[in-house]
Amino acid sequence: MKLPISLKLSIRSILKNKVQSVISILGLGIGLGCVFLLLLLYIHENxxxxxxxxxxxxxxxxxxxxxxxxxxxxxxxxxxxxQVNSFFRIHQVSQVELKNANNVLLKDDNFACADSSIYKNLGIKIRNGSVPRSVNEICISSSIADKYFAKEDPINQLLKIKIGEQFCDLSVCGVYKDFPAYSSLHPNFIGHIHLMDKFSSHKRKKWGHYTSSKNNFRDWNHFDLHTYVRLTSKAKPAMVEQSLQAYKNRTSDEKIMVLDYHLQPVSDIYLHSNNLNRNFYTRKGNPSELIYFLIISSLILIIAIVNYVFLTKAKIEIRIKDLGVQKAMGASSMHIFKQVLLESNLLAIISLIPASLIVILGIPYLKETLNRTLSIDVFTLWQSYIALILVVLITGSFAGLLIGFRVSKISSVLLIKGKLVKSIKRKQWGNSFLIVHFTIFVLLIVGVISIKKQLDFAQTGSKNIDTQNIIVCELNSEELSQQFQMIDSEIRKIPGVTKVAGSSFIPPFKNFLPVNMACGDDQVRFDGLIMGKGMIDLLGLKLIDGEGLGDFHDNRNEMVFNESAAKEHNLKVGSIFNGAFLVRGIVKDFNAHSFHEKIRPMVILQQDPKKLYLLAVKTTENSHVSVQKKLNQFFKKIAPDKIVKTYSLQDQINQFYHKEEQQVKIISAFSLLAIVLSIMGLLGMVLNAIFLKRKEIGIRKINGAKTHEIIKMLNRDFLKWVAIAFIIACPIAYYVIDKWLENFAYKTELSWWVFVLAGLIAMCIALLTVSVQSWRAATRNPVESLRYE
Structure with a gap:
């Protein structure tokens, strides 16, 4: 098939100017790839x-x-x-222990107890079998069926699952299709709703000595599950919400009675639940983070488009005389306009090749970094293709329209004489290009360094608490808790262990533990901790007065308070608080939670050593890894039928800042791409400048100009505009990072060296890129340059 003449000319032009074309294609491809990635993420999240x-x-x-x-x-x-057509309730635990067919002890995720109506309401299909009809039956997902039963039929097979303190045989009654990757609920196992009572023992164990004896999950005073309702098609949600308020007084807790019920649309759950408490069962997105990433992708796209527009214009400048000849030979202005537009869009379409590579490599990176369910399946959504087509056409057409319109209006005489440069003010274009490029680049670099600096401060700068070299072990059964004294004694014998203590909660930890201290009608709420003897010393908490927790006595109400609590309530060691609680000691304020939260008045209660849930082991700096290995061996020996989780306290702290670590990784990746785009754009700009100054360079060389003088001449113009970009970027970066730091109650300072370092990096990249090409031009034989004229 014969190609149209316009297409032939466009292809010929692309092939003739290979270096400029490759830079344009790669630069635009990288930019488009970034935008596609984050648009796909945006589409997926919504x-x-x-x-x-x-x-x-x-x-x-x-x-x-x-x-x-x-x-x-x-x-x-x-x-x-x-107006309520149907409902389902769900209670879920993040992990369960189970034994496979070979009786090997394993852990798996997301075990739910739910009403059988969950399948119909969520549109989840039963692949084979039926839903659980009793507490002895369980339904599993297709992936779990493949994982544990391979090619066997799982129906009526038994799964040994640990519920509470013992393993229960649950018969597999059905297999359902996996919940979609874009489902907020995603259980792998679904048991009968009444199984949830047995799982509550895990919660009771954490509280130990302070567990309430009342534990009837089926009454109106226990809030332990999520409830979903399906309204009739003609129901008005506002009226149903009004009707729900009548059930507020069913609970006996006066503080809960005042809380209104309201309905949250199921399509809002994923992106609009971050402000809700105990949203444990569902996946959670972050709409502000999405906007944040879209802004970054837009900045990258601006760089890529500016690159592309400038390089397209540069290519037109190089073939300006060819266009003038075409126009002199009878080509109309519209023909020239269409030619430039076609060539621009053709390059944009070809740039989909590197863009596809960025998307293919980027989807797994975003999935892992952001802990999202994004996958290549996002292309099953029609919105993905609309976004892809629109971005390519808008980008290609924008450059083509902008340049083609101006070129087509210039007369053939001026084109043949090469007057395009003056007509469209080349220098202003180039200067604007450099300023935009490096302003965005400096913004990204300052962002990466500042966020990383704050993270390092938050992860290692906890106030008045020593979190280094501490291993935490979960005593996840009553049997292990009862053996605490023996376990404590044996672990102390391990080389490298310096201190051992037990606790129910080990700070810094994520959630707040409200402790109400009441005497009669007078009640005061504190931020609370429940610890065993020796934990205050192990964590290096500094006593201002009094002493730490001693031996446990069931009939004593001895407490340790922090200095904020002491100041607020005028507490003294030896005094009785609220008529019932002896102030045993006062510790200096310390960060019991993340740096996002201010230190609050706190009370430390003592736990019964036979009911401790956690064990902390302090090690020497060089023995941390070996001690953890020996701890795992020790627990496997004394509790072969249990999985005792051990982890570093520092890992627990790092989880506080998982979102910020994600941001650092994403911004770092985009900053790297911004560096590549900056180099490519600057390279194209330098090549164009050298091409236009080839006669001047040749004449200067013939007249005795030295190589370093020509390099200096070419560098001076470029570096001046990079410096201006730095001046523009600094106040913008300061404002943005200062706003970001407002998320932290305790934060590091915005140091001047961060901005200087970003500016130096930008300047070095510009200097290196320009100097290499300048040196090549300055060392070329001047006769070759003058031949073009």
Whole structure:
């Protein structure tokens, strides 16, 4: 098939100017790849729960700002509120222990107890079998069936799952299709709703001595599950919410009675639940983070488009006389305009090749870095293709329209004489290009360094608490807790162990533990900790007065307070607080949580050593890894039928700042791409400048100009505009990073050296890129340059 003449000319032009074309294609491809990646992420994040049949009628019930509701709520409102068509309740644990067919002890994720109506309401298909009808049956996902039963039929097979303190044989009654990657709920196992009572023992164990004896999860006072309701098609959510308020007084807790019920649309759960408490069961997105990443991708796209526009214009400048000849031979202005537009779009389409590579490599990177479910399956969504086509056409057409319109208006005489440069003010274009390029580059570099600096400060700068070289072991059964004294004694014998102590909560930890200290009608709430003897010393908490926790006595109310609590309530060692609680000691304020939170008045309670949930082991700096290995061997020996989790306290701290670490990784990746784009854009600009000054360079060389003088001449113009870009970027970067640091209660300073370092990096990159090409031009034989004229 014969190609149209315009297409032939475009292809010939691309091949003739290989270096400029390759720079244009790679530069635009990298930029488009970044934009495609984050647009795909945006589309994916906004597609959650859209697969649910009649999703507009399905809601989750929220109490105040808490996701947890009571067991009887769902069945009661279905019976009493006509607009409620159906409901389901779900209670989920993050991990369960189970034994496979070979009796090997394993851990798996996301075990849920739910009503059988969950499948119909969420549109989850049963592949074979049926839903659980009793507490002895369980339904599993297809992936779990393949994992544990391979090619066997899992129906009626037994799974040994640890529920509470013992393993239970649960019969597999059904297999359902895996929940989609864009589902907020995603359990791998679904048991009968009444199984949830047995799982509550894990929660009771953490509280140990302070566990309430009342534990009837089926009453109106226990908020342990999430409730979803499907309304009738004609129901008005506002009226249903109004009806729900009648159930507030079913609980006996006066503080909970005042909390209003409201309905959260199921399609809002993923992106709009970060402000909700106890949202444990669902995947969570972050809409502000999405906007943040879209801004970064837009900055990268601006660099790529500016690159592309400038390089396209540079290519036109090189073939300006060819266009003039075409126009002199009868080509119309519209023909020239179409030619430039076609060539621009053709280059944009070819740039999809490197863009595809960025997307293929970037999807797994984003998935792992951001802990998202993004995969290549996002291309099954029609929005992905619309976004791809629009971005390519807009980019290619923007450059073509901008340049083609101006070139087509110039007369053939001026084109043949090479007057395009003056007509479209080349120098202003180039200067603007450099300023935009390096302003964005400096912004990204300052962002990476500042965020990393704050993270290092938050992870290692905890105030008045020593978190280094501490290993935490979970005593996840009553049997292990009862053996605490023996375990303590044996672990102390391990070489490298310096201190051992038990606790229920080991700071710094994520959640707040509210402790109400009441005497009669007078009640005061503190931020709380529950520790064993020796834990205050192990963590290096500094006593201002008094002493730490001693031997446990069931009938004594002896407490240790922090200095904030002492100042607020005028506490003295030896005094009785609130008529019932002896102040045993006062410790200096310390960071019990992340640096996002201010230090609050705190009380430290003592735990019964026979009911401790956690064991902390302090090691020497050089023995940390070997001690953890020996701890794992020790627990495997004394508890072969249990999985005792051991981890570094520093790992627990690092989890506080997982979001910020994600941001550093993403910004670092985009900064690297920005460096590549800056180099490529600057390289194209330098090549164009050298081409236009080839006669001047040749004449200067003939007249005795030295190589370093020509290099200096070419470098001076470029570096001046990089310096201006740095001046523009600094106040913008300062404002943005200062706003970001407001997320932290304790933060590092915005140091001047961060900005200087970013500026030096930008200057060095520009200097190196320009100097290499300048040196090549300055050392070329001047006769070769003058031949072109």
């Amino acid at each position: 597609s959650f729960d859209k697969f649910i049949p009649q999703k507009e009628n399905l809601y989750r019930i929220i109490r105040g700002e808490d996701c947890n509701t009571t067991y009887p709520l769902g069945s009661t409102i279905q019976a009493e509120i006509p």
